[in-house]
Amino acid sequence: MEKKDHIISILVHNKPDVLARVAGTLGGKGYNIDSLCVNTTTQNDISKIVMTTSGSQATITRIENQLQRLVDVISVDDLTNVESVHREMVLVRLNLTAENAEPVKNAIDTNKWKVIVSGDTYLIIEITGDKRQIEFSLARLEPLGIADITRTGLVALTLED
Amino acid sequence: MKLKGTEIFLKVLEEEKVDIIFGYPGGAVLDLYDQLYESNLRHILVRHEQGAVHAADGYARATGKVGVCLVTSGPGATNTVTGIATANMDSIPLVVFTGQVPTGLIGNDAFQECDITGITRPCTKHNFLVRNIEELASTIKEAFHIARSGRPGPVLVDLPKNVMAAQYDYDPTNIKIRNHEAVYKPAPKKMANVFDMLNAAKKPLIMTGGGVILGKASEELTLLARKYEIPVTGTLMGLGSFPGTDPLWLGMLGMHGTYYANMAVSHCDFMLAVGVRFDDRVTGSIETFAANAKIVQIDIDPSSINKNVTVDLPIIGDTRATLKDILRFLEEHHYTQDAGLRAQWLREIAEWREKVPLNYCKNGEVIKPQYVIEKLQELTKGDALITTDVGQHQMWTAQFFHFDRPNTFVSSGGLGTMGFGLPAAIGVKCAFPDKQVVAIAGDGSIQMNIQELATAAQYNIAVKVVLLNNEFLGMPRQWQEMFYNKRYSHTDMTYAPDFVKLAEAFGVIGLRATKPAEVETVLKQGLAADKPVLMDFRISRDECVYPMVHPGGSINQMTLGSREMIN
Numbered sequence: 184m185e186k187k188d189h190i191i192s193i194l195v196h197n198k199p200d201v202l203a204r205v206a207g208t209l210g211g212k213g214y215n216i217d218s219l220c221v222n223t224t225t226q227n228d229i230s231k232i233v234m235t236t237s238g239s240q241a242t243i244t245r246i247e248n249q250l251q252r253l254v255d256v257i258s259v260d261d262l263t264n265v266e267s268v269h270r271e272m273v274l275v276r277l278n279l280t281a282e283n284a285e286p287v288k289n290a291i292d293t294n295k296w297k298v299i300v301s302g303d304t305y306l307i308i309e310i311t312g313d314k315r316q317i318e319f320s321l322a323r324l325e326p327l328g329i330a331d332i333t334r335t336g337l338v339a340l341t342l343e344d
Numbered sequence: 345m346k347l348k349g350t351e352i353f354l355k356v357l358e359e360e361k362v363d364i365i366f367g368y369p370g371g372a373v374l375d376l377y378d379q380l381y382e383s384n385l386r387h388i389l390v391r392h393e394q395g396a397v398h399a400a401d402g403y404a405r406a407t408g409k410v411g412v413c414l415v416t417s418g419p420g421a422t423n424t425v426t427g428i429a430t431a432n433m434d435s436i437p438l439v440v441f442t443g444q445v446p447t448g449l450i451g452n453d454a455f456q457e458c459d460i461t462g463i464t465r466p467c468t469k470h471n472f473l474v475r476n477i478e479e480l481a482s483t484i485k486e487a488f489h490i491a492r493s494g495r496p497g498p499v500l501v502d503l504p505k506n507v508m509a510a511q512y513d514y515d516p517t518n519i520k521i522r523n524h525e526a527v528y529k530p531a532p533k534k535m536a537n538v539f540d541m542l543n544a545a546k547k548p549l550i551m552t553g554g555g556v557i558l559g560k561a562s563e564e565l566t567l568l569a570r571k572y573e574i575p576v577t578g579t580l581m582g583l584g585s586f587p588g589t590d591p592l593w594l595g596m597l598g599m600h601g602t603y604y605a606n607m608a609v610s611h612c613d614f615m616l617a618v619g620v621r622f623d624d625r626v627t628g629s630i631e632t633f634a635a636n637a638k639i640v641q642i643d644i645d646p647s648s649i650n651k652n653v654t655v656d657l658p659i660i661g662d663t664r665a666t667l668k669d670i671l672r673f674l675e676e677h678h679y680t681q682d683a684g685l686r687a688q689w690l691r692e693i694a695e696w697r698e699k700v701p702l703n704y705c706k707n708g709e710v711i712k713p714q715y716v717i718e719k720l721q722e723l724t725k726g727d728a729l730i731t732t733d734v735g736q737h738q739m740w741t742a743q744f745f746h747f748d749r750p751n752t753f754v755s756s757g758g759l760g761t762m763g764f765g766l767p768a769a770i771g772v773k774c775a776f777p778d779k780q781v782v783a784i785a786g787d788g789s790i791q792m793n794i795q796e797l798a799t800a801a802q803y804n805i806a807v808k809v810v811l812l813n814n815e816f817l818g819m820p821r822q823w824q825e826m827f828y829n830k831r832y833s834h835t836d837m838t839y840a841p842d843f844v845k846l847a848e849a850f851g852v853i854g855l856r857a858t859k860p861a862e863v864e865t866v867l868k869q870g871l872a873a874d875k876p877v878l879m880d881f882r883i884s885r886d887e888c889v890y891p892m893v894h895p896g897g898s899i900n901q902m903t904l905g906s907r908e909m910i911n
């Protein structure tokens with residue numbers, strides 16, 4: 184069966200260990216987590232976990248069923264085929280040198296990247312977008328000399344309930 | 345009223361109607377044990393924490409109630425892990441209380457500290473670390489609720505020493521817990537589908553499993569099968585959910601299932617699978633399993649559906665409620681089977697049964713294990729609660745003892761835990777002191793929890809151990825005979841204690857039979873005693889379990905054993 188990327192949104196009771204339970208359930212049964220994002224919702228005692236994973240539809244159904252078994256899991260939704268918006272963020276540190284100062288400045292101007300800190304020898308750029316946009320930006324940054332990056336997991340929100 | 349944590353603990357157990365706990369003390373739970381000193385709650389002191397969990401498990405399987413254990417932190421807690429995993433695989437409701445170091449020391453590598461909630465996360469239904477006294481009562485209540493609701497399972501509650509020593513204003517009327525009971529809507533459309541599928545079927549078959557026993561649905565299942573003359577096969581965990589002496593009963597299916605059950609599965613055109621999870625020991629090769637059948641599966645847990653076998657109509661729901669719905673729908677819509685077609689199907693099955701009945705080579709010289717089990721059935725008139733260890737003797741029990749009622753066969757199916765039988769029998773006997781409780785054990789398995797003979801002796805828990813002693817780790821030996829060129833690598837158990845003397849040393853009656861003629865006498869004597877007994881039956885060493893489906897093979901391809909089978 185065809186393997187595809189899936190975005191799973193999981194509402195959980197904000198109990199100690201809940202992330203370990205969710206991650207352990209997947210890891211222990213041999214499923215991969217490609218990215219993960221967790222934080223509280225408007226209700227402090229409820230958190231949302233957005234996870235991306237890949238697999239056939241049958242595998243994804245199995246993952247959903249396994250997660251549903253967890254006592255602290257409230258709901259599990261596959262957002263892949265639901266109208267929804269998706270964002271990731273990446274922070275990129277570039278080291279500035281005599282050679283790259285000019286191209287870096289030009290690239291920032293043309294791509295409208297947001298510089299959040301700028302020092303004498305480095306600057307840090309913040310990029311948000313969907314996965315494709317992030318990959319695109321990273322490809323453009325690559326030749327300028329990336330010193331380090333930190334990338335978040337994907338977050339997603341449906342257009343309707 | 346201000347109460348100490350340990351007092352609240354006992355109060356909540358009382359409210360949960362706990363009448364017995366199996367446990368073992370240690371530093372982290374000494375406050376609790378001090379409280380038990382003046383309590384009426386029955387406590388059985390086991391000899392190893394694994395034994396405590398298996399005993400609670402046996403109690404739970406035989407009664408349908410939640411089994412309870414209490415152990416200390418660190419090694420006490422880790423010793424429970426095999427027992428917990430055993431219960432988890434078979435969906436048995438348990439609450440296991442473990443002591444923990446004081447909350448202030450957690451994370452410090454304190455003496456006998458161990459992250460038991462971390463260790464047991466993958467093998468419990470849920471677990472809790474109680475962080476403060478305010479949460480104590482509600483957490484314990486929630487633990488019991490989770491253990492018994494939906495698909496049951498073991499729940500561990502970790503109790504730090506300082507929490508149990510703290511004081512709190514306990515008000516039983518003011519405890520709120522989350523409800524974990526899933527709500528299932530009745531599905532009339534699905535009932536109509538079941539009707540149509542059954543109506544179209546020429547060769548219907550029911551497959552019953554552990555979920556029928558857990559869901560207390562035997563009565564409904566039996567009614568359905570008998571009313572519409574549908575033959576029934578079952579998994580190991582389903583034994584007893586349909587009367588084993590009923591002519592519609594085909595015996596167990598799967599790797600060591602009967603020839604006729606496996607043939608019926610392979611030829612049926614409709615299968616109603618009730619409370620089963622299609623384990624690989626049951627299905628053999630998935631591609632050929634019930635290949636001609638439309639399958640309806642009833643299960644409370646969506647993760648059991650379409651996991652191994654893809655079914656045509658999944659019904660997510662409780663076995664009892666759903667079977668009731670099906671019975672009502674069939675009745676209201678006047679379903680009647682075509683008598684001619686049904687007779688033809690039952691005749692086809694009867695022919696398989698005649699061709700290859702369950703049988704073994706009888707022998708006047710050496711004791712056959714199957715013979716011991718047949719005699720046990722005869723002498724108890726089937727009115728006994730049977731536990732087993734794991735191995736060949738477990739399969740012979742499943743094949744040759746006919747279980748007529750649910751909750752009378754207690755065996756570790758999913759995890760297959762050697763050493764389960766004796767402690768489980770102790771738990772069963774505690775629940776039913778007036779019943780005959782027999783542990784059918786293997787010589788390898790019994791040595792894994794033999795220490796529990798002391799527990800049986802101390803409290804005079806009169807369990808009867810029927811040891812089928814082949815001086816081998818028989819099951820792996822059989823595989824070595826069949827699949828490893830008879831290279832018997834490390835399965836010979838000839839070096840063993842004298843089990844009769846050992847029993848006596850523990851204060852248990854020890855008996856031995858070495859010849860077929862002695863079997864009945866020994867059984868009679870052992871069963872009549874009002875003390876725990878160990879009966880050492882020296883059985884034929886190289887007996888194999890047949891039929892056998894080769895691992896991964898189709899279940900209609902079975903090795904049937906020796907050709908000199910006598911009918």
Ligand SMILES: Cc1cc2nc3c(=O)[nH]c(=O)nc-3n(C[C@H](O)[C@H](O)[C@H](O)COP(=O)(O)OP(=O)(O)OC[C@H]3O[C@@H](n4cnc5c(N)ncnc54)[C@H](O)[C@@H]3O)c2cc1C
Nearest residue numbers: 553554555559579580598599600621644648663757758760
């Ligand atoms: C040495 C050895 C050999 C074995 N050989 C065989 C063999 O030949 N044949 C065989 O059958 N087994 C065999 N087994 C046992 C096997 O490993 C499995 O344990 C067994 O087949 C599982 O039984 P089950 O499908 O009934 O599921 P269980 O493990 O009993 O699961 C019960 C199912 O019912 C569901 N359920 C629970 N409560 C409810 C409810 N109230 N309503 C609805 N659904 C509910 C659960 O979600 C679950 O899906 C062997 C085991 C050992 C150790």
Ligand SMILES: Cc1ncc(C[n+]2csc(CCOP(=O)(O)OP(=O)(O)O)c2C)c(N)n1
Nearest residue numbers: 735736737760762786787788789817818819
């Ligand atoms: C704790 C544990 N270890 C190992 C096994 C693997 N195993 C399955 S059956 C068996 C042999 C059991 O021997 P015995 O109790 O004598 O039973 P028999 O098969 O001889 O009847 C073994 C080693 C197991 N199931 N459980």
Ligand SMILES: [Mg+2]
Nearest residue numbers: 786787816818
């Ligand atoms: Mg043996």
